[in-house]
Amino acid sequence: MTEKQQCGALGEQAAVEYLRRHGFMLVERNYRVGYSEVDIIAQRDDELHFVEVKTRRVGSLTSPEEAINERKVRTLRRVASAYMASRRVPLEPRFSMVAVEVAGNEVAEIRFIEDII
Numbered sequence: 001m002t003e004k005q006q007c008g009a010l011g012e013q014a015a016v017e018y019l020r021r022h023g024f025m026l027v028e029r030n031y032r033v034g035y036s037e038v039d040i041i042a043q044r045d046d047e048l049h050f051v052e053v054k055t056r057r058v059g060s061l062t063s064p065e066e067a068i069n070e071r072k073v074r075t076l077r078r079v080a081s082a083y084m085a086s087r088r089v090p091l092e093p094r095f096s097m098v099a100v101e102v103a104g105n106e107v108a109e110i111r112f113i114e115d116i117i
Contacts, residue, residue, distance in 0.1 A: 011055025011100035012039060014107045018098060022112070024049065033082040036075045040098075041083065048091040050080045052116070055100040058108050064099035065113065073117055 001009070016026060024042040031038050040051040052072065054064035073095075080093050095117040101109045 006105075007057065007102055008053075008055050010102055010105065010107065011098075012053045014100050014110055015040060015051070015053040015098035018110050018112065019051070028083075031079065031083060033079045036079050038076060038079045038083075043091065046091055047094050048084075048089055049094045049096045049114075050076055050083075052076060052095075052097045053100065054097060055102060058101050058103045060101075064101065064111075065097070068097060068116055076117065 012029075016029070019026065019040065019042050022044075024044045026040065026042050027048070028041040029039070031041055038050045039053040040049075042049045042051055052068065054067045056062065056064045056067075076095055080095070083089070084093060094114060096112065096114045097116050099109075099111040099113065100107060
């Protein structure tokens with residue numbers, strides 16, 4: 001596994017733990033539709049969150065939040081639509097992100113942002 005992959009895996013695991021601590025039930029991880037993917041699908045109350053996890057090293061030129069662009073928004077919508085239709089989910093979809101910053105091999109900060117779309 002490359003250093004970038006290790007950083008991403010650390011961030012995704014930190015996001016999972018954060019969501020669980022904050023009352024979310026994990027439904028899916030790395031859900032794919034064709035070449036498109038959403039990192040985490042999690043439920044809390046009557047809402048289904050499609051969660052994008054972005055991890056950056058502390059001091060990176062761009063923040064995790066800056067990585068959410070129009071292409072990623074289209075991907076999230078497409079995957080959510082396919083998931084909701086295939087599972088006939090009667091819940092309200094929400095689009096969220098977990099921004100993770102790491103220093104070395106440790107998580108330095110986690111930010112949960114709802115309604116990114």
